[in-house]
Amino acid sequence: MEAAVPITMKDIDGGVTVATLLGRIDIAGAQDIDMPMNVLAGSKRKVVVDLSQVEFLASMGIRSIVLAAKSIVSKRGTCSLVAPPGNVRTVIDSAGIDMIIPTFDTLDEAVRAASPG
Amino acid sequence: MAEPASPVRARLTLRSGREDLAAIHPWFESIGERIALPASALFQIQLVLEEAASNAALHGFDAGGVGEIALEVTANPTQVIAVLSDQGRPFDPLTEAPPSPPPRSLDEAAIGGLGIKLMRKFASALRYRRIGPTNELTMIFDLAASSKVLNAGQSLERGAKS
Numbered sequence: 316m317e318a319a320v321p322i323t324m325k326d327i328d329g330g331v332t333v334a335t336l337l338g339r340i341d342i343a344g345a346q347d348i349d350m351p352m353n354v355l356a357g358s359k360r361k362v363v364v365d366l367s368q369v370e371f372l373a374s375m376g377i378r379s380i381v382l383a384a385k386s387i388v389s390k391r392g393t394c395s396l397v398a399p400p401g402n403v404r405t406v407i408d409s410a411g412i413d414m415i416i417p418t419f420d421t422l423d424e425a426v427r428a429a430s431p432g
Numbered sequence: 433m434a435e436p437a438s439p440v441r442a443r444l445t446l447r448s449g450r451e452d453l454a455a456i457h458p459w460f461e462s463i464g465e466r467i468a469l470p471a472s473a474l475f476q477i478q479l480v481l482e483e484a485a486s487n488a489a490l491h492g493f494d495a496g497g498v499g500e501i502a503l504e505v506t507a508n509p510t511q512v513i514a515v516l517s518d519q520g521r522p523f524d525p526l527t528e529a530p531p532s533p534p535p536r537s538l539d540e541a542a543i544g545g546l547g548i549k550l551m552r553k554f555a556s557a558l559r560y561r562r563i564g565p566t567n568e569l570t571m572i573f574d575l576a577a578s579s580k581v582l583n584a585g586q587s588l589e590r591g592a593k594s
Contacts, residue, residue: 339457341453341454341457341482342450342453342454342482342486343450343451343453343454346450371457371475371478371479373479373482373483373486373547373550374483374546374547374549374550375486375547377546378543378546381538381541381543382543384538385538385539385541388538401472402471402472402475402476405472405476406479406550409549409550409553409554410534410546410549410550411534411535411541412541414534414535414536415535415536415537415538415541416538
């Protein structure tokens with residue numbers, strides 16, 4: 316079963332917030348994550364977006380992630396992506412997003428990069 | 433003696449709202465099952481169909497207005513042809529968003545045009561024509577070509593579960 320809201324958020328050590336996206340981030344899913352991502356971008360400085368549980372990602376979902384990342388980075392924060400499954404990774408690479416938002420294989424790597432030392 | 437399977441033909445009519453667009457996914461999934469479509473091709477074709485339908489819904493009709501979008505698919509194990517048609521405003525996605533280089537920084541990353549970029553990437557061919565009051569977008573997926581994309585995608589997959 317997919318979660319009703321396809322995003323969960325958790326603050327972890329080092330001031331890092333992990334936003335985990337879930338299931339299908341299609342047109343409907345993107346609208347559901349827009350507001351939470353916007354709130355996240357307005358309130359957090361070190362954000363890791365965990366994509367490991369995403370089954371489908373369309374351009375609307377990428378747009379929501381890129382808008383949040385732009386906002387966070389413009390306030391001298393950091394935003395990265397973690398562990399997109401194969402098909403989702405192909406979409407991210409095809410859109411050129413891996414070149415502009417750091418993309419890590421594991422949560423540990425992303426957290427270390429966001430909060431060095 | 434194995435007989436060549438006859439192509440699967442199916443038609444879906446949608447209203448241009450987000451609930452209806454979500455119907456594309458289960459509809460095409462059942463077509464994919466009937467032609468034993470590999471998971472990655474299923475993913476990529478669904479992506480293109482959803483991007484095409486959401487473009488048509490966003491650009492073809494007045495804000496808040498709802499129009500009808502039809503999707504017709506002919507599928508066999510080597511090729512999938514999908515035709516999207518609607519009676520919205522003339523909208524040619526191929527000229528609206530010409531191919532562009534990838535963004536070099538987050539600052540210059542454009543927020544629009546991403547859907548069409550993905551459509552160009554994953555469809556083998558895209559053709560648009562306006563016939564009278566109808567927008568018609570034909571999307572062709574050569575499944576041999578799509579499995580190449582699959583392999584490229586999988587070689588990038590590191591540590592991802594699947």
